Amino acid sequence: MTKHLISAGDLSRDDALLILDTATQLARLADRPIKKLPTLRGRTVVNLFYEDSTRTRTSFEAAAKRLSADVINFSAKGSSVSKGESLKDTALTLEAMGADGVVIRHQASGAPHRLANWIKGSVVNAGDGTHEHPTQALLDAFTMRRHLGNLESRRVAIVGDVLHSRVARSNVLLLNTLGAEVTLVAPPTLLPVGVEGWPCGHSFDLDSVLAKTDVVMMLRVQRERMNDSYFPNAREYSRRYGLDAARMAMLPEHAIVMHPGPMNRGMEIAAEVADSMRSVIVEQVANGVSVRMAVLYLLLGGNVSAIGAESSEPSTSSERELEPADTGQRRRRSDFAGEEA
Amino acid sequence: MISGTVIKGARILGAQPQDILISDDVITEVGVGLSKAGAHVVDADGLIALPGLVDLHTHLREPGREDAETVETGTLAAALGGFTAVHAMANTDPVADSAGVVEQVWLAGREAGHCDVHPVGAVSVGLRGEQLAELGAMADSHARVRVFSDDGKCVSDALLMRRALEYVKAFDGVIAQHAQEPRLTQDAQMNEGELSGVLGLRGWPAVAEEAIIARDILLAEHVGSRLHVCHVSTAGSVELIRWAKSRGVNVTAEVTPHHLLLTDELAATYDPIYKVNPPLRSRDDVEAVRRGLADGTIDVVATDHAPHALEDKESEWQEAAFGMLGLETALSVVVAAMVETELLDWAGVADRMSIRPARIGRLSGQGREIAAGMPANLTLVDPSARRVVDAGSLASKSRNTPYVGRELPVRVVHTLLRGKPTVLDGKPA
Numbered sequence: 123m124t125k126h127l128i129s130a131g132d133l134s135r136d137d138a139l140l141i142l143d144t145a146t147q148l149a150r151l152a153d154r155p156i157k158k159l160p161t162l163r164g165r166t167v168v169n170l171f172y173e174d175s176t177r178t179r180t181s182f183e184a185a186a187k188r189l190s191a192d193v194i195n196f197s198a199k200g201s202s203v204s205k206g207e208s209l210k211d212t213a214l215t216l217e218a219m220g221a222d223g224v225v226i227r228h229q230a231s232g233a234p235h236r237l238a239n240w241i242k243g244s245v246v247n248a249g250d251g252t253h254e255h256p257t258q259a260l261l262d263a264f265t266m267r268r269h270l271g272n273l274e275s276r277r278v279a280i281v282g283d284v285l286h287s288r289v290a291r292s293n294v295l296l297l298n299t300l301g302a303e304v305t306l307v308a309p310p311t312l313l314p315v316g317v318e319g320w321p322c323g324h325s326f327d328l329d330s331v332l333a334k335t336d337v338v339m340m341l342r343v344q345r346e347r348m349n350d351s352y353f354p355n356a357r358e359y360s361r362r363y364g365l366d367a368a369r370m371a372m373l374p375e376h377a378i379v380m381h382p383g384p385m386n387r388g389m390e391i392a393a394e395v396a397d398s399m400r401s402v403i404v405e406q407v408a409n410g411v412s413v414r415m416a417v418l419y420l421l422l423g424g425n426v427s428a429i430g431a432e433s434s435e436p437s438t439s440s441e442r443e444l445e446p447a448d449t450g451q452r453r454r455r456s457d458f459a460g461e462e463a
Numbered sequence: 464m465i466s467g468t469v470i471k472g473a474r475i476l477g478a479q480p481q482d483i484l485i486s487d488d489v490i491t492e493v494g495v496g497l498s499k500a501g502a503h504v505v506d507a508d509g510l511i512a513l514p515g516l517v518d519l520h521t522h523l524r525e526p527g528r529e530d531a532e533t534v535e536t537g538t539l540a541a542a543l544g545g546f547t548a549v550h551a552m553a554n555t556d557p558v559a560d561s562a563g564v565v566e567q568v569w570l571a572g573r574e575a576g577h578c579d580v581h582p583v584g585a586v587s588v589g590l591r592g593e594q595l596a597e598l599g600a601m602a603d604s605h606a607r608v609r610v611f612s613d614d615g616k617c618v619s620d621a622l623l624m625r626r627a628l629e630y631v632k633a634f635d636g637v638i639a640q641h642a643q644e645p646r647l648t649q650d651a652q653m654n655e656g657e658l659s660g661v662l663g664l665r666g667w668p669a670v671a672e673e674a675i676i677a678r679d680i681l682l683a684e685h686v687g688s689r690l691h692v693c694h695v696s697t698a699g700s701v702e703l704i705r706w707a708k709s710r711g712v713n714v715t716a717e718v719t720p721h722h723l724l725l726t727d728e729l730a731a732t733y734d735p736i737y738k739v740n741p742p743l744r745s746r747d748d749v750e751a752v753r754r755g756l757a758d759g760t761i762d763v764v765a766t767d768h769a770p771h772a773l774e775d776k777e778s779e780w781q782e783a784a785f786g787m788l789g790l791e792t793a794l795s796v797v798v799a800a801m802v803e804t805e806l807l808d809w810a811g812v813a814d815r816m817s818i819r820p821a822r823i824g825r826l827s828g829q830g831r832e833i834a835a836g837m838p839a840n841l842t843l844v845d846p847s848a849r850r851v852v853d854a855g856s857l858a859s860k861s862r863n864t865p866y867v868g869r870e871l872p873v874r875v876v877h878t879l880l881r882g883k884p885t886v887l888d889g890k891p892a
């Protein structure tokens with residue numbers, strides 16, 4: 123396992139499966155009456171959010187708390203961050219607080235890379251600019267696996283503003299690692315230059331893609347993009363690239379509809395689609411906590427070899443590892459130290 | 464009493480060793496076995512002698528950002544890099560758009576005494592691209608400005624560019640254009656290509672540079688004036704300039720040392736030390752600008768030395784300032800990119816870093832042959848030395864060099880400005 127989770131591309135296939143399998147086990151534990159695990163007791167996780175994202179922040183917060191970590195929310199509002207303190211100075215402050223892990227959401231692409239240069243703890247990218255959002259990709263893959271099983275050779279269409287989407291970038295990388303076949307669908311103006319070199323296909327025509335798709339993931343498209351002439355207006359956009367009931371009917375029987383949120387109902391997705399049986403959008407949110415628990419657990423206290431061996435026979439041995447607080451924690455710590463050296 | 468200087472055993476432009484005799488500010492004799500009673504002797508055994516280097520594109524930051532660089536520190540850095548003259552860009556605060564400001568910079572250069580400072584005048588008032596600055600007053604001032612540029616900003620208005628090109632014909636001036644179509648580069652962060660898409664950094668397409676160069680070539684041809692293209696960075700730009708020269712258009716061009724050596728892949732670090740305007744480009748572009756410089760399509764190397772305070776670089780990529788230091792590493796980088804690759808010899812280096820830039824800037828006292836009767840502006844270089852760049856040991860007030868930890872060839876040993884050493888044994892004289 124890597125020390126940081128900055129890009130979905132940092133994860134090997136084994137790493138990704140380990141996170142997803144661990145998340146499955148953690149999700150099972152969450153169904154029990156006692157939801158808290160002592161795994162990260164005594165560890166400090168800082169949520170450093172430069173962008174408002176209550177959904178992602180509370181998801182990470184819940185994940186860290188269920189692992190018994192001390193959580194510090196360092197939000198841009200009402201702190202020195204908004205008074206213009208530099209990222210570096212903030213990093214030094216977090217370092218002084220003894221942060222074991224920093225979850226960062228930032229409007230600048232690459233901010234988590236910079237942060238990782240300045241702190242000793244693990245950095246988890248919770249979305250940076252138009253770059254990446256790896257835990258979103260993990261929870262999306264988690265959700266897909268729940269519905270479709272193994273993702274090998276599964277076909278995923280990601281539709282919308284790929285150019286500005288960190289979700290799309292992370293999903294392309296992770297799904298490629300997991301063996302799925304991704305097709306990006308967007309007007310040519312909203313596909314990045316050089317997309318031909320990405321490990322995925324692309325199309326300008328949504329209708330031609332839908333019939334061969336197991337998962338269709340709709341990206342949020344801001345209406346304001348039309349002011350920069352990315353498309354003429356919202357009506358034309360949704361006519362050509364919006365997922366409405368007629369288009370949904372073109373999908374195979376088993377296909378699911380996803381959206382990372384927040385949705386623009388009536389723009390990229392029609393209300394009846396968002397609320398349909400095929401939609402797993404609400405479930406995506408719920409799965410976020412389990413996936414983020416797995417990420418924090420594995421980066422901050424997890425034992426790679428022990429858990430890695432379990433992934434072949436997931437259920438029993440892992441619970442033994444996760445549940446008993448004292449012995450498990452000692453083992454993980456010593457192994458973690460050994461891994462760093 | 465010491466009278467004059469004898470430089471012993473210097474290889475002029477890499478040729479066989481000769482001695483150079485200097486009286487006051489002039490070379491009086493070049494030959495073998497020269498000596499003069501009472502003259503100061505400089506041992507140049509094994510050193511290459513070049514005419515003092517001339518930079519067409521330097522940001523000295525004074526007035527306005529003396530925390531990043533001053534005329535004193537910037538010109539000392541220049542001398543240590545082997546330069547005897549620099550052109551100080553106009554994007555200071557206040558902008559060098561009047562006779563008063565250019566004379567202030569020119570005087571500060573004279574006081575510092577490390578190298579000649581030739582202020583560049585702004586093309587438009589306040590670099591706003593709306594109204595011509597008093598180009599004539601700057602040309603007639605003590606600073607005798609001949610190079611005009613809104614560098615940092617592009618003169619994007621076609622009519623203003625046309626008028627500026629026409630207007631400076633009255634005093635043999637040249638417009639040095641920072642070619643950057645503003646709409647195509649709004650919030651742009653790095654070279655537009657596959658990597659910019661992957662990194663989620665707003666792309667800066669080659670066409671944004673090339674479209675302006677193409678337009679300006681046609682304008683310069685139409686009005687019969689002199690155009691200089693700053694920091695050419697793309698293969699397409701080289702093609703356009705080659706085409707313009709074949710048509711007889713009076714256009715010259717420069718390339719920076721960093722565009723000769725570094726590529727856009729460095730942006731993947733998200734370390735703004737590699738953030739520069741124009742951005743680092745692809746490997747193919749680097750190849751093309753090297754070939755363009757070798758065949759003379761690109762006339763000169765200009766540093767675009769752009770000092771920035773630490774806090775302006777120690778940040779997120781998109782928040783950081785554009786620009787990198789250049790003066791103290793320029794010659795080494797040019798040797799690495801052009802001489803070690805056998806694209807240029809030492810005579811070629813002298814041509815691209817001294818003779819041609821002096822001619823474009825209309826500096827009669829710089830960039831001359833090393834021969835009797837010529838001004839004694841000299842740079843003596845150890846061709847066998849190598850050094851690892853250490854930001855802390857630079858004379859510049861700023862530290863934003865992209866070459867930290869890199870081993871680069873050659874070392875400037877001595878620099879003489881009109882017969883007077885400004886650098887001796889690699890140290891300020």
Ligand SMILES: [Zn+2]
Pocket residue numbers: 614615616641693694740741
């Ligand atoms: Zn410029």
